[in-house]
């Protein structure tokens with residue numbers, strides 16, 4: 509189907525932060541397949557895990573015990589707020605599971621009327637019917653029929669407004685601690701704490717979508733950790749970096765939030781199969797290393813400093829630098845799609861974003877030298893954008 513506006517580029521090989529086209533040209537990858545290849549391309553441990561498991565067993569069924577799934581679930585629950593995990597094949601499915609878990613929780617508590625999921629403008633939760641209406645981005649819902657009941661839209665950043673929307677039919681509040689597609693917009697820790705409090709007072713469940721901002725992207729294993737335990741979720745969707753490129757997602761929850769998820773209430777054919785779990789486990793074992801998080805914070809600091817320099821030198825091109833860790837948004841004065849092309853002309857891959865942003869989402873393993881190379885390429889892209897704007901004026 510013609511749903512993608514594709515760039516005329518095809519890659520056949522990747523190594524670390526580099527991608528090589530079928531013509532053998534090297535690109536510096538600062539989008540990582542939209543925050544997926546967090547450990548870089550062809551990470552030896554992930555390649556080995558895939559090969560080893562690929563020769564043993566790919567798939568059985570969730571009607572049997574899957575030891576690799578139990579190991580990865582144990583690792584995820586030991587390192588997060590969660591007690592239980594459900595594995596999926598994508599982010600959108602993790603969101604579906606989160607929404608179902610929240611509604612079923614209230615149903616099990618004798619409150620079947622609590623079905624409303626409160627979401628925010630600028631959000632992105634995936635492309636299933638529930639996920640598009642939870643985010644309510646006009647471009648993504650257009651033509652896909654009337655909104656199903658139980659989705660309420662709130663304004664990003666407006667906690668007072670949110671308080672007025674939470675009522676007797678609210679099941680959960682769903683948000684990205686740092687919005688990805690929306691243009692790297694971050695909730696403050698104070699706001700998240702206030703929302704957590706609101707949830708506690710009203711018996712509302714708090715769902716975080718950390719599909720993009722989680723698993724080390726912000727310099728902590730999960731973005732919610734920046735609030736030091738004062739804004740933990742009840743349910744959390746993860747995916748993207750979880751498999752480092754192998755399709756795998758997960759819905760994490762506390763045992764109480766998941767009380768309605770009893771045998772038969774949910775399932776997946778592929779979700780959590782041995783092949784996906786072997787790669788996911790290898791990936792998470794790397795991502796939980798404290799030295800990697802330290803590295804992310806260091807490179808992120810370098811990027812922020814260098815990018816604010818660019819903003820000073822090109823105020824006619826760069827309007828704002830935002831985001832957290834290595835989820836970086838650059839808000840532009842010139843069209844973001846054109847800027848992505850200028851970057852590609854410099855052999856640098858970056859992602860687009862809402863609010864006329866471009867996003868830098870490099871592999872977390874990117875070195876300071878490689879980050880400096882990215883900055884030089886961005887500087888030349890700014891120069892091109894400036895020249896183009898001048899010629900048009």
Ligand SMILES: *Cc1c(COP(=O)(O)O)cnc(C)c1O
Pocket residue numbers: 597598599600601603632633634635684688689717718719720721747748
């Ligand atoms: C990518 C993404 C999703 C959807 O994940 P898919 O694997 O494409 O279904 C949901 N939420 C956020 C924040 C994302 O970045």
